[in-house]
Amino acid sequence: xxxxxxxxxxxxxxxxxxxxxxxxxxxxxxxxxxxxxxxxxxxxxxxxxxxxxxxxxxxxxxxxxxxxxxxxxxxxxxxxxxxxxxxxxxxxxxxxxxxxxxxxxxxxxxxxxxxxxxxxxxxxxxxxxxxxxxxxxxxxxxxxxxxxxxxxxxxxxxxxxxxxxxxxxxxxxxxxxxxxxxxxxxxxxxxxxxxxxxxxxxxxxxxxxxxxxxxxxxxxxxxxxxxxxxxxxxxxxxxxxxxxxxxxxxxxxxxxxxxxxxxxxxxxxxxxxxxxxxxxxxxxxxxxxxxxxxxxxxxxxxxxxxxxxxxxxxxxxxxxxxxxxxxxxxxxxxxxxxxxxxxxxxxxxxxxxxxxxxxxxxxxxxxxxxxxxxxxxxxxxxxxxxxxxxxxxxxxxxxxxxxxxxxxxxxxxxxxxxxxxxxxxxxxxxxxxxxxxxxxxxxxxxxxxxxxxxxxxxxxxxxxxxxxxxxxxxxxxxxxxxxxxxxxxxxxxxxxxxxxxxxxxxxxxxxxxxxxxxxxxxxxxxxxxxxxx
Amino acid sequence: xxxxxxxxxxxxxxxxxxxxxxxxxxxxxxxxxxxxxxxxxxxxxxxxxxxxxxxxxxxxxxxxxxxxxxxxxxxxxxxxxxxxxxxxxxxxxxxxxxxxxxxxxxxxxxxxxxxxxxxxxxxxxxxxxxxxxxxxxxxxxxxxxxxxxxxxxxxxxxxxxxxxxxxxxxxxxxxxxxxxxxxxxxxxxxxxxxxxxxxxxxxxxxxxxxxxxxxxxxxxxxxxxxxxxxxxxxxxxxxxxxxxxxxxxxxxxxxxxxxxxxxxxxxxxxxxxxxxxxxxxxxxxxxxxxxxxxxxxxxxxxxxxxxxxxxxxxxxxxxxxxxxxxxxxxxxxxxxxxxxxxxxxxxxxxxxxxxxxxxxxxxxxx
Numbered sequence: 001x002x003x004x005x006x007x008x009x010x011x012x013x014x015x016x017x018x019x020x021x022x023x024x025x026x027x028x029x030x031x032x033x034x035x036x037x038x039x040x041x042x043x044x045x046x047x048x049x050x051x052x053x054x055x056x057x058x059x060x061x062x063x064x065x066x067x068x069x070x071x072x073x074x075x076x077x078x079x080x081x082x083x084x085x086x087x088x089x090x091x092x093x094x095x096x097x098x099x100x101x102x103x104x105x106x107x108x109x110x111x112x113x114x115x116x117x118x119x120x121x122x123x124x125x126x127x128x129x130x131x132x133x134x135x136x137x138x139x140x141x142x143x144x145x146x147x148x149x150x151x152x153x154x155x156x157x158x159x160x161x162x163x164x165x166x167x168x169x170x171x172x173x174x175x176x177x178x179x180x181x182x183x184x185x186x187x188x189x190x191x192x193x194x195x196x197x198x199x200x201x202x203x204x205x206x207x208x209x210x211x212x213x214x215x216x217x218x219x220x221x222x223x224x225x226x227x228x229x230x231x232x233x234x235x236x237x238x239x240x241x242x243x244x245x246x247x248x249x250x251x252x253x254x255x256x257x258x259x260x261x262x263x264x265x266x267x268x269x270x271x272x273x274x275x276x277x278x279x280x281x282x283x284x285x286x287x288x289x290x291x292x293x294x295x296x297x298x299x300x301x302x303x304x305x306x307x308x309x310x311x312x313x314x315x316x317x318x319x320x321x322x323x324x325x326x327x328x329x330x331x332x333x334x335x336x337x338x339x340x341x342x343x344x345x346x347x348x349x350x351x352x353x354x355x356x357x358x359x360x361x362x363x364x365x366x367x368x369x370x371x372x373x374x375x376x377x378x379x380x381x382x383x384x385x386x387x388x389x390x391x392x393x394x395x396x397x398x399x400x401x402x403x404x405x406x407x408x409x410x411x412x413x414x415x416x417x418x419x420x421x422x423x424x425x426x427x428x429x430x431x432x433x434x435x436x437x438x439x440x441x442x443x444x445x446x447x448x449x450x451x452x453x454x455x456x457x458x459x460x461x462x463x464x465x466x467x468x469x470x471x472x473x474x475x476x477x478x479x480x481x482x483x484x485x486x487x488x489x490x491x492x493x494x495x496x497x498x499x500x501x502x503x504x505x506x507x508x509x510x511x512x513x514x515x516x517x518x519x520x521x522x523x524x525x526x527x528x529x530x531x532x533x
Numbered sequence: 534x535x536x537x538x539x540x541x542x543x544x545x546x547x548x549x550x551x552x553x554x555x556x557x558x559x560x561x562x563x564x565x566x567x568x569x570x571x572x573x574x575x576x577x578x579x580x581x582x583x584x585x586x587x588x589x590x591x592x593x594x595x596x597x598x599x600x601x602x603x604x605x606x607x608x609x610x611x612x613x614x615x616x617x618x619x620x621x622x623x624x625x626x627x628x629x630x631x632x633x634x635x636x637x638x639x640x641x642x643x644x645x646x647x648x649x650x651x652x653x654x655x656x657x658x659x660x661x662x663x664x665x666x667x668x669x670x671x672x673x674x675x676x677x678x679x680x681x682x683x684x685x686x687x688x689x690x691x692x693x694x695x696x697x698x699x700x701x702x703x704x705x706x707x708x709x710x711x712x713x714x715x716x717x718x719x720x721x722x723x724x725x726x727x728x729x730x731x732x733x734x735x736x737x738x739x740x741x742x743x744x745x746x747x748x749x750x751x752x753x754x755x756x757x758x759x760x761x762x763x764x765x766x767x768x769x770x771x772x773x774x775x776x777x778x779x780x781x782x783x784x785x786x787x788x789x790x791x792x793x794x795x796x797x798x799x800x801x802x803x804x805x806x807x808x809x810x811x812x813x814x815x816x817x818x819x820x821x822x823x824x825x826x827x828x829x830x831x832x833x834x835x836x837x838x839x840x841x842x843x844x845x846x847x848x849x850x851x852x853x854x855x856x857x858x859x860x861x862x863x864x865x866x867x868x869x870x871x872x873x874x875x876x877x878x879x880x881x882x883x884x885x886x887x888x889x890x891x892x893x894x895x896x897x898x899x
Contacts, residue, residue, distance in 0.1 A: 268691050270825075327877055332691045333606045334876040337832060340825050341872020348865035465702045465821065468695050503706050510703040514679075514696055518686045 024054045026086045032062075032101055033069035041110050045142040048114035051149055056118045058085050062111045068098040117143045120150040120163070128154075132162035137192065139169040161189075169195050181217045188224035191232060199225050239377045240498050241491065246383040248490025249390035250452070252483060253445035254463045255470035256390075256397060259482040260438035262471050264414050265431065267325055268336040271343035272467060273460025275439045277350060278316050279309035279446020280455045284359050299364040302447065309443040316346070317439020321432050329431075343460070350457040358456035367451055386448045393444055398479060400437065410434045469513050540757045545840065549753075556583065557746045561739045577738060584742040584810045586850045587749050591803035593830040593842035594752050595796040600828065601837030602760055603792050604772035605689070609697030610800050611824035612704045613672035617801025618814040619708075620671050622721040623655060624664035625732070625809060629725045641723075642716040652714045661728060668805040669798050676797030677790065684786045684793070689775070698821050705819035720815025727809055738810070745806045749843070752799055756839050759792070768792060769837075826868075832875050835882025844883060 028046050031039045044062075047055040061067040061076040067085065068075045074085035075098055082091040082098070103111065119131035135143055147167050154160050168183035169192065184202075187195055202212035202221045212218050254276060261269045269275075283305040290301035320342055328335040363382055370380035401407040409430045412420040421427045453459065470489060474481030489509060496505035541549070560583070563575040592614055599605045626640045633641040639651055657663045679700060683693055711717035730737045759765050770778045771785045779785055808814045817823070826849075834845025849871065856864035879886060 268695075324873055324877065331876075333694065334880070336606070336608075336691060336694060337825070337828060338873050338876040341829075341869040341876075344865045344869035344872065348862070348869070351865075352862060461822070465699055469699060472692065472695060503710050507703045507707055510699050514699065515682070517688060517692070517696060518682050 024050070024052070024086045029058070029074050029086055030072055032067070032074060033072050037104065037107060040107055044107065044110045044114055048117060048142045049145045051118065051121070051146050054086065054088055057088060059111050059115050059118070062101065062103050063108065063115060065100060065103060067101045068094070069101055070095050070098045113140060117146045120146060125156065128156070128159055132159045135166040136162040139166040141170050144170045165190050172198055177214050177217060181220055184217055184220040184224050188227040190228065196225065196228050235373050235377050238373065239379065240494055242379055244491030244494035245487065246387055246490070247494055248487035249387045250449065251466055251470050251490050252390045252486035253393060253448050254467040255482050255486050256393060257438040257442035257445065258467050258471045259479055260441065261435055263482065264410065265434055266332065267435065268332050268339065270336055270340040270464060271320065271346060272442055273464040274343045274346040275313045275317060275442035276446040276449060276463060277346070277457065277460040278313045279443030280450040280459060281350060281354060282309035282312040282443065283447045283450040284361050284455055287361060299366060302364055302367065302451065305447050306444060309447045310440040313443025313446065314436040314440030318432050318436040321435040325435065326431065347457050356457060358454040361450040361455050363451055382451045386452065389448055393441060394483060397441060401479070406433055469510070472517065473513055540761055541840065553746070553750060557743055561743060565735055565739055577735060580738055580742050581810055582854060584745050585807060586847055587745045588803045588807040589830065589850055590843040590846040591749050591752050592800050592827055593834070593846035594756055594839065595799035596827050596831045597836060597839060597842040598756055598759070598792055599796045600831055602765065602772060603768050603789055605789065605793060606694045606828060607697045608694045608821065608824050608828065609701035610827050612701040612819050613676060613797040613800035614804040615814065615818040616672045616675065617668045617804030618808040618818065619715055620667035620801070621664055621805035622808045622814045623658040624661060625724040625727060626721050627659040628727060629723065632725055642719065646711055654714065668801050672797045672801030673794055676794045680790045680793040684789045698824065701819050701824050702821050705816050708816035708819060718815065720813060722813040724809065724812060732809055741806065741809050748802060748806060753839060753843070760839070764788070829872055829875065833871060833882055835884030838884040841882050841884035
């Protein structure tokens with residue numbers, strides 16, 4: 001009983017002595033004046049483990065190259081006035097004989113690491129949170145006293161959690177079994193790969209001896225590893241599902257226009273990829289206009305680009321339909337060749353007017369960055385927004401097709417051209433408008449693509465095979481089929497990619513489609529009814 | 534397509550004879566036997582260019598057999614051409630022996646990949662006869678397999694075109710990979726010798742050139758034999774009304790499959806002749822754009838005429854050589870315009886135009 005009381009007293013004393021030890025040990029400090037870099041790093045570690053205003057002042061002076069020595073005595077220079085480094089007492093003007101203390105890169109790294117830990121005591125919540133993140137990412141043993149001291153005062157739950165993890169990551173190497181056990185139990189909540197390695201290390205047998213002697217700690221480590229692995233693999237799976245959805249949404253944007261021109265009208269448009277390119281260049285054009293005329297609203301240029309890209313691509317499409325495609329209805333193979341010719345001309349036009357190089361389309365602020373679900377797994381905002389955008393375009397298109405007069409006419413012309421004409425539907429104009437709509441949707445796709453990939457004359461060529469695959473797989477004349485096919489292909493492609501590499505994944509998907517078409521030439525979703533050639 | 538066409542009129546036979554003599558006998562003599570500074574000298578550039586175009590003409594002819602006579606528009610014939618080229622290219626690569634940059638026993642690109650021994654599919658490629666066998670078998674088997682699945686499930690028209698495009702696209706991606714073992718991006722180049730003769734020697738060049746001309750001539754005669762035979766008539770009937778032919782008791786699958794495979798083999802042979810003349814083969818030959826260009830050669834000349842596609846391949850490629858040197862910026866405009874003009878205004882190509890002109894003239898005489 002008496003013994004524990006003594007312990008308690010000692011503990012109290014120790015706690016009290018922390019803030020009491022205000023002035024720094026001058027003999028330690030004076031080592032900074034020497035030329036020995038190892039010694040200097042040791043001093044920085046000493047400072048980091050003795051948190052006090054003086055230590056922070058010395059460290060930040062080192063970081064700013066404001067630490068001087070005058071005959072072995074350390075000075076901090078602030079506004080041309082010297083301050084004693086150990087006591088922070090002003091000493092008057094800087095003596096002429098003072099020399100700057102050289103901080104090399106290794107030392108600077110150590111200094112900055114120590115300083116970041118000092119931010120744990122800042123009064124600003126976000127600074128503290130940032131500092132806690134930093135120590136959690138890269139915990140160093142010399143920071144342990146600081147972290148423990150910060151834990152005593154810290155009230156914010158999020159920061160406490162980060163600090164506890166950091167403390168545990170350090171204490172996992174402790175010689176005290178109870179400390180190790182506590183640390184391992186906490187570490188089940190970390191995602192830090194280095195910590196995971198340390199935990200796994202404990203379970204390795206060396207000459208019949210486990211690296212971790214205590215079976216209790218080993219069991220806890222096993223448990224912690226399991227929970228880390230589960231969480232990481234879940235996050236990875238979510239990320240690869242997301243990138244599949246994202247690829248699917250891009251394919252969907254590229255293929256939705258085709259679903260109208262090919263799927264509904266039966267026109268093979270090999271220049272479809274180039275209509276995407278027209279949309280992307282329209283975005284580039286609008287970006288340039290915003291830069292010179294409305295630089296203060298630059299962030300919103302993408303929204304302004306949407307209608308312009310739609311109209312530009314729709315215009316090109318309608319001209320194509322009037323001049324060429326119109327004369328080739330009912331001759332699909334010839335349409336294919338003629339539209340390929342158009343695509344060559346459009347590519348060369350882009351090359352002549354904008355140069356053969358890719359042009360630079362910047363992401364506005366709200367499209368950059370992303371959400372980090374766990375360390376190193378980020379869902380970028382531009383992909384998330386494009387996913388939403390493709391859904392919006394889909395809704396817009398199905399609204400047009402099912403709820404407007406134009407959509408009604410389009411469906412009527414597709415189902416029975418002669419009858420629709422007899423009832424007074426201007427079939428020729430409906431064809432032009434429908435083709436324009438398909439082209440315009442490709443233009444919208446181009447705006448989205450400009451935000452995630454290169455904008456250049458050849459950009460459309462890469463999408464043409466993929467988007468035809470989507471339409472073929474989805475089934476002709478089926479918007480719903482296109483949607484499922486695009487998302488399905490995107491996800492399958494990405495899942496295969498993580499398992500076999502990008503090229504093999506693509507080849508496997510193409511081969512799969514070729515085989516699939518064998519079984520169901522009409523696609524996933526076929527129109528019911530008979531078609532006799 | 535109801536153009537009834539006599540294969541061929543007397544004047545066509547005569548023109549073919551004159552051309553064959555001129556290209557296969559006179560030109561080689563002017564290249565080998567005339568002094569370099571003489572105005573009669575035919576440069577090695579010209580020989581290589583004409584040889585290359587003759588390879589393309591074989592491909593256009595092969596395309597005509599499937600598109601013109603069986604109605605199958607392939608947008609993937611480039612893959613067969615390139616496979617033939619790669620098959621023979623393997624032999625040429627082995628012919629380099631240890632004279633490569635690294636003086637290794639494996640081709641230079643394998644040294645890059647740190648491969649010490651040849652992969653299994655390179656075994657035996659040092660034998661000329663075996664590589665010739667590969668030139669025929671590889672494109673032929675791929676075509677046979679692909680065609681069997683495609684025709685059996687009655688895929689035709691635009692669907693088939695798009696799937697053949699996907700086929701060549703997939704093959705291109707595969708060959709772009711270094712690990713596939715065909716030199717990746719750079720493909721095969723830097724050949725030294727064929728059958729022991731230096732590949733850059735004028736005599737070797739002329740020999741391959743003459744061989745190409747003979748193969749072209751042979752392919753033309755074979756094509757004529759096929760399309761005038763009973764088999765050719767059934768094929769044309771399948772093209773025009775597949776269901777009816779089927780109801781008459783024929784099985785279109787085997788008819789289509791034969792001509793499709795033959796066409797692929799012809800492309801493979803053309804590719805094998807192309808590689809030693811041009812000195813390089815790489816995966817860009819399998820780019821979808823190249824395959825579509827083959828279709829336009831055929832369309833320019835006129836489908837289902839045999840002579841027409843050869844004419845188209847010559848004209849389009851001569852124009853390409855001219856434009857890409859003199860007006861590089863306008864070549865794609867010109868090519869694009871050809872695609873549009875031919876499909877809109879010349880559905881029967883130049884041959885159709887010629888026969889229409891002749892009809893008009895003879896009508897004026899009467």
